Amino acid sequence: MDVLELAQRLIAIPSVSPMRPAAPDDPPCERAMTEFLLDWFAQRGIAAEAVEATFGRASVVATLPGKPGRGTLILDAHQDTVPPAAESDRPFEGRIVDGRLCGRGACDVKGPMAAMLVAFERLSALSPSERPPIAFVATCDEEFGQAGAIDVVRRWKRGEFAACVPERVDGVVVAEPTGLQPVVAHNGVLRWTITTHGRAAHSSRPELGVSAIERMGLVIAAWSGLAERLRTSGLDHPRCGRPRTSIGRIVGGTAVNIVPDRCEIEIDRRLVPGETFESVRGETAALLASIPEARATSGEAWTESLPLVDDRNGSLAAALACQVERLGRSSVPIGVPFGTHAPRYAELGGPVVVFGPGSIDQAHTIDEWIAIDELEAAVDVVERWALEFLPDHDAGQ
Secondary structure, eight states, rough: OOOHHHHHHTTOOBBBBOOSOOOOOOOOOOHHHHHHHHHHHHTTEEEEEEEEEEEEEEEEEEEEEOOHHHHEEEEHHHOOOOOOOOTTTTTTTTTTEETTEEETTIIIIIHHHHHHHHHHHHHHHHHHGGGOOOEEEEOOOOTTTTTHHHHHHHHHHTTTTTTTTOEEEEEEEOOOTTTTTOOEEEEEEEEEEEEEEEEEOBBGGGGHHHHHHHHHHHHHHHHHHHHHHHHHHSOOOOTTTTOOEEEEEEEEEOOTTTTSSSEEEEEEEEEOOOOOOHHHHHHHHHHHHHGGGOEEEOOOOEEEEEBBBBBBBBBHHHHHHHHHHTTOOOOEEEEEESOOOOOOHHHHHHHEEEEEESSSTTTSSTTOEEHHHHHHHHHHHHHHHHHHOOTTTTTTT
């Protein structure tokens, strides 16, 4: 099966994230994708297992033993996608139009996943003495809570895969649409709710109540000021720029003739490498304390995506860029403003890079697509990188 056919097969399997915490009565989400991958590996004689992360949602971990003394290389691609837009044209058909593969997940990340899978299949045809130990991880729940990556890393640190591949990790490549540019740093994100409370009253006598929406207006004004300060004078990262924040959703009131007693806004806060979740929580607490008349409270974050720090990813990124340039394409290590679950793998001790075909500009769009020639190039890049990459501690041997 070539990479285009495989990518079409993956797109045809809906694996839509509910975009909220998992619950016992959720629809299957990635289940059909998980079953397809297990069958795909079984047909090729590759050892693979499903490991449940949360409420019936599982990641798939496939392993190839390799040269003794080498650490494991991990290839990661997430199974889930965001929901297709209502106006999307046949989002699960995997249509080919003008040299592009179109459909939900084409670039984020079923196309990149297909490229990794085909490279992994080629590597499986070699004897263990000709390749490093390699694991392919198809994670669940990347688009919302990163439960899959968190769970796989936890299991890896407990030694659950040590019988198949070495516990030492020499490098991790996480598939995302980066235009075949290795991403060595990216922003993180926190998302949470701020709430104001008031007192309900009939709208004919609003003075008898307290409007939670009006109180929220104070918060919104203050938050707009914070957004401008972050944009112009926040911590400036050389690859990722300055932090950003925005208010993406507001909910308040029950009817037009009732003074609202509750209002909520949902916050998106992008952290640059060097910022921490704790510093953002402190920033929020200080802002709300500066407007006590709003009587606002800040809830727990439901999304916590770490920044990717670029302090030890250089050699891995350079090796990937070298393979891209061999194909006559330009490639340099970069930083990006979006986030991924790649930083979760940093806990395993090796370098971590985000890399893949496609453009983030097409991800999550109405008519998502990926260039077929870039998809095909990615297969060769990943295969050659896996065979030729030497981690820093082995480079002199």
